[in-house]
Amino acid sequence: MPRVALIAHDDEKPVIVSLAREYESLLSNFDLVATGTTGERIADEVGLAVERKESGPIGGDTQIGAEVVEGDIDGIVFLRDPLTAQAHEPDITALLRLCDVHDVPMATTRASAEYLLDGLAADVGEEA
Numbered sequence: 001m002p003r004v005a006l007i008a009h010d011d012e013k014p015v016i017v018s019l020a021r022e023y024e025s026l027l028s029n030f031d032l033v034a035t036g037t038t039g040e041r042i043a044d045e046v047g048l049a050v051e052r053k054e055s056g057p058i059g060g061d062t063q064i065g066a067e068v069v070e071g072d073i074d075g076i077v078f079l080r081d082p083l084t085a086q087a088h089e090p091d092i093t094a095l096l097r098l099c100d101v102h103d104v105p106m107a108t109t110r111a112s113a114e115y116l117l118d119g120l121a122a123d124v125g126e127e128a
């Protein structure tokens, strides 16, 4: 079962909730992990089971980065707010970098997230 991380900055949380709702049946077959508040929103508003790390600003991105290093993450949807500076920008940059280093697919827009999730689901289908 693919392990997928879901992360969104505050302005993008409605987008990731709407994406999770649209992709609910597909995502219910994935092992989901999320930063704290994103995971809470998805669990509460969509009803999906999500493992929750700390909130991004206090280390959640870094916890997910550690899983990338361990080879545990198959894909990440990370909807960043492109218009607001984040206090934990170094953590965000580190997560992007680790995905580059370990060739983990990361989608940073809703449109690319749809391709990523469809692609992971197709991989599962081929393995079956």
Ligand SMILES: O=C(CO)COP(=O)(O)O
Pocket: 007, 008, 009, 010, 034, 035, 036, 037, 038, 039, 054, 055, 056, 057, 060, 061, 092
């Ligand atoms: O800040 C984040 C990612 O950089 C997201 O954290 P939350 O999901 O806890 O809001």
